[in-house]
Amino acid sequence: GARSLQRRLKDEGTSFGELRDSALRRRAERLLAEPRMALKEVAYFLGYEERGLFEACQRWFGASPSVFRAQSLAAETRI
Numbered sequence: 001g002a003r004s005l006q007r008r009l010k011d012e013g014t015s016f017g018e019l020r021d022s023a024l025r026r027r028a029e030r031l032l033a034e035p036r037m038a039l040k041e042v043a044y045f046l047g048y049e050e051r052g053l054f055e056a057c058q059r060w061f062g063a064s065p066s067v068f069r070a071q072s073l074a075a076e077t078r079i
Helices: 002-011 016-032 039-046 050-061 065-078
Strands: none
Touching: 002 016, 016 039, 016 050, 016 065, 039 050, 039 065, 050 065
16 A cells, blocks of 8 residues: 555655656656747646746756756757
8 A cells, every 4th residue: 555655665765756756857848848839838848836846946956947948949959
């Protein structure tokens, strides 16, 4: 059950919250790389209000969603 899963995750050195956060971060990276997608849509698809997306991006990337997007798109054009 749930307790057994918690113990197994703890044995692996992680938690459900950390796994969820990591999955959201990866999805945010993919969604923000799509320049035609509005930030409101990105927030919606991640389950955030716009303010929540801003705060999550600050934590994950050290930048706002729009700054992270601009940096990502600039990096793609240099490849």
